[in-house]
Amino acid sequence: MRLGVLDVGSNTVHLLVVEAHPGARPIPTASHKSVLRLMRYLEPDGAISEEGVAAIVAAVGGAASAAREAGIEELLAFATSAIREAANGEDVLDLVERDTGVRLQVLSGDDESRLTYLAVRRWYGWSAGRLLLFDIGGGSLEIAQGIDEVPDVARSLPLGAGRSTISFLPDDPPSLEQVARLRAHAREVLAEAVEPFKALPSPNHVVGSSKTIRSLARLAGSVEDGFGDTERSILTRDGLDDWTPRLARIPADARPALPGITADRTFQIVAGAVVLSETMRAFGVDELEVSPWALREGLILRRLDRLS
Numbered sequence: 001m002r003l004g005v006l007d008v009g010s011n012t013v014h015l016l017v018v019e020a021h022p023g024a025r026p027i028p029t030a031s032h033k034s035v036l037r038l039m040r041y042l043e044p045d046g047a048i049s050e051e052g053v054a055a056i057v058a059a060v061g062g063a064a065s066a067a068r069e070a071g072i073e074e075l076l077a078f079a080t081s082a083i084r085e086a087a088n089g090e091d092v093l094d095l096v097e098r099d100t101g102v103r104l105q106v107l108s109g110d111d112e113s114r115l116t117y118l119a120v121r122r123w124y125g126w127s128a129g130r131l132l133l134f135d136i137g138g139g140s141l142e143i144a145q146g147i148d149e150v151p152d153v154a155r156s157l158p159l160g161a162g163r164s165t166i167s168f169l170p171d172d173p174p175s176l177e178q179v180a181r182l183r184a185h186a187r188e189v190l191a192e193a194v195e196p197f198k199a200l201p202s203p204n205h206v207v208g209s210s211k212t213i214r215s216l217a218r219l220a221g222s223v224e225d226g227f228g229d230t231e232r233s234i235l236t237r238d239g240l241d242d243w244t245p246r247l248a249r250i251p252a253d254a255r256p257a258l259p260g261i262t263a264d265r266t267f268q269i270v271a272g273a274v275v276l277s278e279t280m281r282a283f284g285v286d287e288l289e290v291s292p293w294a295l296r297e298g299l300i301l302r303r304l305d306r307l308s
Contacts, residue, residue, distance in 0.1 A: 002029070003303065004072035005296045006063050008104055010038050010082040010138025010162045012264060013059035016296050017070045022308035026300045032066040034059035035264040038082040039138065039162040046087040053092055056083075061100040076299050079104040080112055081139030081160060109140055109156025115298030117144035117151045120207050122301055123293040129204030132197075134279050135294060136212045136272050138162035141279065143193065145200055153196045157189055159279075161212050161265075161272035169271055172252050179248050182274050190282040197283070206285050208235065209294040211265060212272035217290045218260025219243055233290040237280045244273040 001021060007014045013034045018026035036059060041052025048056070060077075067075055083089045084106050097103045107115070116135045124131065133151075135142040139160035144151035168174075168182035208217070213235070220243040221235035247255065248270045255266040265272070280288065 001073045001307075002071060003300055004067040004070065004075045005299055006060070006067070006075060006077040006102065006104075007296050008056065008060060008077070008079040008083060010036075010080065010140075010160055011268065012036060012138075013056070013063055014296070015063040015066055017067065017072060018300060020300055020304055022304045026297065026304075030066070030070045032063050033264075034062060037138075037162060037267065039166045042086070042166070046085070048083070048086045048088060048092055053088075053095060056092060057096055057099050060096050060102050060104075064100050064102050074303075075102070076303060077102050077104050078299065079106050080137060080295075081109065081156075081158075081163075084108070085139070109142070110154050112137070112140065112295055113142035113144045113154035113156050114151060115302060116142055116209055116295045117146065117154060117298070118149055118301055119293040119295070119298035120209055120291045121146075121149050123291050123297075124205065124207065130201060132203035132206045132283065132285070133209065133291075134207070134213070134276065134288065135209045136161055136275055137210055137295075138268065141275060143197070143279070145197055145203060152200055155193050155196070157193055159186055159189055159275045161268035161275065164271035164275055165268045172267075173250060174248055174270060176248075179245075179270070179274060182271060183278060186275050186278040187282070190278055194282050206283075206288040207291045208276070208288045209291040211262075212269065213276060213288075214290055214292075215260045215262060215265050215269060216240060216243075216273055216276060219247075219258055221290070234287055235290060236287040237277060237285065240273060240277050240280070244270070244277060247273060 015032040017030040020026040130147045141157045141159035144154040146152040217235040220239040224232045255261045
């Protein structure tokens with residue numbers, strides 16, 4: 001069947017169209033993306049502004065039109081932390097449905113973590129052993145660990161790259177003091193979050209997913225041969241820490257000239273680098289491998305599992 005997955009995230013509204021059936025890997029056939037950066041539309045009371053709501057409606061409407069043109073049989077439409085935590089989130093969902101006909105399913109943070117873990121587990125297979133996953137979105141950081149298709153522990157933390165940029169790095173480029181405050185905040189949040197993972201066996205494989213981590217790996221990582229015709233993208237903490245202060249000195253509009261840094265992530269890539277570095281440090285991780293599959297693929301796989 002032809003499935004569409006519409007991801008209304010904190011940074012982008014992204015439609016992915018795939019050809020899929022139970023027992024086979026989903027094959028992407030089309031993609032439609034709008035850059036929102038929803039965190040910039042948050043009012044002091046935590047509500048999304050009228051301008052932000054209008055941007056969401058327009059982006060979802062455009063994605064819905066693209067989905068119809070692609071001839072999808074089913075649309076899996078979901079929203080993550082930006083709408084989930086907004087003071088007017090329910091009103092936004094109702095307005096989106098009224099104006100576009102698309103009803104967004106709001107995922108909890110733990111759901112995001114579990115679904116992303118499922119996608120990564122399927123991508124690497126059972127031979128990867130126990131997996132530890134880090135995923136940095138615009139609004140939240142997801143962490144999960146396990147050996148089966150359901151993680152033993154899954155957590156969602158308010159350390160997304162967009163959220164961290166708005167809260168701690170208001171200047172462009174950010175000052176050394178701002179970066180230091182974000183680093184200290186991330187350490188404090190992670191110190192508590194790491195506790196339930198300490199009771200688990202050590203992971204055999206550490207994986208990072210999300211566009212932010214893929215971008216950082218292209219900039220500061222390396223590529224090795226993988227299985228078949230795929231390559232393995234590796235990111236070390238030393239490489240990340242070497243690049244982070246340099247990234248922080250470069251204005252956002254100049255960062256896309258660097259390898260891997262795209263225009264839709266340029267404003268939040270420094271915060272993403274700081275959060276990832278502190279996450280790796282908190283878990284004692286020296287290097288990770290980057291997964292091409294993440295939350296969208298997890299939703300597709302769960303839907304296919306239910307069909308079968």
